[in-house]
Amino acid sequence: xxxxxxxxxxxxxxxxxxxxxQEFEALRQQRPEGDKHSAxxxxxxxxxxxxxxxxxxxxxxxxxxxxxRKSSVWPVTFGLACCAIEMMATFASRFDVERLGMVPWASPxxxxxxxxxxxVTIKMAPMxxxxxxxxPDPKWAVSMGSxxxxxxxxxxxxxxxxxxxxxxxxxxxxxxxxxPPESLLNGLLLLQEQIAHFRRTGQRAAPNEKVD
Amino acid sequence: xxxxxxxxxxxxxFSGVTVETGAPLIVSVPVDQWRAFAQFAKESLGxxxxxxxxxxxxxxxxxxxxxxxxxxxxxxxxxxxxRLAPSPAEAGHDEAPRxxxxxxxxxxxxxxxxxxxxxxxxxxxxxxxxxxILLGDDxxxxxxLKSYAVDTPHPPYR
Numbered sequence: 001x002x003x004x005x006x007x008x009x010x011x012x013x014x015x016x017x018x019x020x021x022q023e024f025e026a027l028r029q030q031r032p033e034g035d036k037h038s039a040x041x042x043x044x045x046x047x048x049x050x051x052x053x054x055x056x057x058x059x060x061x062x063x064x065x066x067x068x069r070k071s072s073v074w075p076v077t078f079g080l081a082c083c084a085i086e087m088m089a090t091f092a093s094r095f096d097v098e099r100l101g102m103v104p105w106a107s108p109x110x111x112x113x114x115x116x117x118x119x120v121t122i123k124m125a126p127m128x129x130x131x132x133x134x135x136p137d138p139k140w141a142v143s144m145g146s147x148x149x150x151x152x153x154x155x156x157x158x159x160x161x162x163x164x165x166x167x168x169x170x171x172x173x174x175x176x177x178x179x180p181p182e183s184l185l186n187g188l189l190l191l192q193e194q195i196a197h198f199r200r201t202g203q204r205a206a207p208n209e210k211v212d
Numbered sequence: 213x214x215x216x217x218x219x220x221x222x223x224x225x226f227s228g229v230t231v232e233t234g235a236p237l238i239v240s241v242p243v244d245q246w247r248a249f250a251q252f253a254k255e256s257l258g259x260x261x262x263x264x265x266x267x268x269x270x271x272x273x274x275x276x277x278x279x280x281x282x283x284x285x286x287x288x289x290x291x292x293x294x295r296l297a298p299s300p301a302e303a304g305h306d307e308a309p310r311x312x313x314x315x316x317x318x319x320x321x322x323x324x325x326x327x328x329x330x331x332x333x334x335x336x337x338x339x340x341x342x343x344x345i346l347l348g349d350d351x352x353x354x355x356x357l358k359s360y361a362v363d364t365p366h367p368p369y370r
Binding site: 122123125156158159160161162166167 | 347368
């Protein structure tokens with residue numbers, strides 16, 4: 001019988017040769033903390049704050065902006081594994097995160113929260129980092145499930161990142177394997193609490209003490 | 213074609229091949245006859261369905277490539293095995309174990325052999341496109357070898 005000719009060789013794509021990736025890497029080296037720390041904004045705020053009676057303005061403005069931020073958190077739908085099923089259940093009608101003002105959105109450029117739901121592999125980590133970098137500041141990240149928290153059952157696998165906090169800064173960790181929608185809702189409420197106390201200082205909020 | 217007929221046909225045609233009777237038929241093939249035997253299994257035994265190809269690391273005993281081919285018309289299944297040299301870490305030199313590729317016989321072997329190369333570092337000769345398939349192009353080492361340490365770091369993420 002006839003044996004088909006071998007398939008012609010296609011050159012392998014070299015990931016690092018993409019130009020926008022190189023630009024992104026240069027930007028990341030330059031500003032590892034992202035746009036959270038704005039020197040101009042900070043000096044302006046500091047000026048108003050030092051003005052007699054100015055602290056009322058800054059505190060009120062902070063409170064107002066934080067109220068607005070926490071009332072419309074738009075999570076980017078970033079499902080990696082089985083946790084994504086629970087995340088979808090949370091987004092759907094039975095648990096309904098829209099009553100918290102959250103709109104699951106399929107674009108990082110319109111979102112300010114990333115729910116990392118699932119195992120992060122070494123191959124996926126640069127993409128995750130890049131999607132996180134595409135989100136406008138201020139932005140938050142929730143690590144959902146054992147895999148995203150610490151690597152979970154795959155911690156000693158050769159290809160798994162031992163926790164997504166080695167790739168991006170994380171604000172709330174939701175334990176569970178996978179966490180039920182109630183757990184994720186609790187995590188999102190804790191996140192809203194953190195956002196309410198958000199200050200543009202370049203520092204992350206202190207972790208919530210009471211988690212139950 | 214029954215299992216008995218297949219075993220006797222193999223015994224007639226290939227002298228260096230050992231056959232364990234049973235279902236599936238377990239056939240141990242010397243490395244130099246690997247592709248010739250696959251061709252024979254496809255054309256004479258009617259095993260036209262290439263099921264899978266993988267490998268086992270037996271440390272000092274060498275690497276073993278395992279492939280399963282099926283004759284779906286007569287419900288006959290062949291498990292082909294061949295023993296290669298040990299992996300470079302076990303043997304203490306840089307030479308990768310080599311095996312003939314089955315792609316000229318079964319096109320479905322293409323990605324299986326790429327995965328096998330990715331995970332075990334077995335070089336399949338005459339493979340049209342032998343490069344990593346699951347891991348990144350910059351990966352060091354072959355993780356399913358027994359000599360690949362658990363928790364091998366992979367900066368900057370691990």
